[in-house]
Amino acid sequence: MKASSRAIVLAAVTVLSWSTVATAFKITLASMGVREMISVSVFSAFVVHAVWMTLSRSWGELSRLSAKMWLKFALLGLIAPVSYYFVLFEAYDHLPAQIAQPINYTWPIILSVLIAVIDRRPVSASGYAAMAVSLAGVALISLGGGVDGAISLTGIALAFASALLWALYWIVNDSLKSSVSETTSLFLTFFFGTIYLAAMSLLRPLGPIASDGLLAGCYIGIFEMGLPFICFGIALRTTDNPALVNQLCYLAPFLSLFFVALFVGETIMPSTYIGLILIVGGIICNRYLTARNRLQHT
Template structure:
């Protein structure tokens, strides 16, 4: 198999799995509150990431990490998984999946916004157009297309979904300074984040009473949303960067398939009737993201 085909195979596998996680969120939240879901999912992700490092023979990269990098990973763990997923799961608890998922997808635009004050990047007119397109899509989705009324289905849910994009963008901005192995750094962050999640669950909720369905859904979220897909995506980008790999941009563009595929799974697995406004709003969000990526390559 050529490097190009390997890159596309791993990239498509990642996109396919990412497309199912919004449905898994909603299914798990029928049985658990957001903190309980995060507790179980984080434990599953630690097992998945640890297993991947063990299979790769890279556990030494975890235990041999410099103290400064380990401390950075610990701080990053407070952002992801702790703060990010608490906010994101709460948004999914308040909103239909077809609303929460596309709104969360504006994180790339939020990243560009925060890069101006935090990384010293400049904002062009093209950036501004991309931002306006994406956030107009958020308004279309949140109001179910009734723009004049500006009647949001759940203002708190929309605020939380947008807030999660800020945490996620901050995580990746601060993560750019890390010199740790990506997989080892992610696992260490989750190991540091787990006690915070456990403490929050004991204080603000309680340990979950697991059923077969809730355990499977939460474990699926942990294994795939937080663990395996990260490894698959890194592998896809690695092959894409090699000779005859086709280039990383080609693989990166596959991510635009995910939110539309996700709507299909949300309809059939969660049972939501997908509104025309959701598809239209998602189109604006994708257009904004695409414009932002085009600007970066230009």
């Protein structure tokens, strides 16, 4: 198989994996608590990344890391997976999946704002317009009339907080890219995440975990936190068209609605589809405008 074709296959695996996890979150939360869910899933992901470290022969890289780098990864592991997934799972516990997932998907917009603030680079008027389109989509989904019951404001705040945490994760992670491979970076974040969660479970023991909950948690660890990150990274490194690989990932939230309707039983509102189109459209426009501005200033 040609490298370009293999990259598309790996990107497709990534999209299919991420499109199922909103459904897995809701199903798993019905049978176990957030702490139990995150503990099982993060440990499962840690095992996946440890196996990949072995297959990619990356263990030797750990011995070359400075103490300062270890401390940075300790911070990264606290941001994600620990804080990010705690907040994200709580958001799903408070909201229908069709609302929690699109709001969480606004993280690229938040990332753009944070980078502009950190780099002290003003955002263009067109950039603000693109962000406004995405936020209009969020408002439409949140107000969305038709979803049974009142929408939890706490859940909406948690979903936005998860997007903020994920944006912060990528800022810190990006600062480490020149010093360590992506394989080692992912392993270390889940290594520290596992340590933090193990320490928390010693202070406050986990509740009972049924066998079906254990399997569901392992599924989340493998297909949300493990395999898709590995596949996506390989796809980007081996493709001759990275823009296409990135754009394929925008299919995930739309496929996710199909699985949520099929397996969770949520009736997907028209406002959800329209709002998600606005969110993704704003993100794509913002990325295009950002890339164009960078070219103009080089």
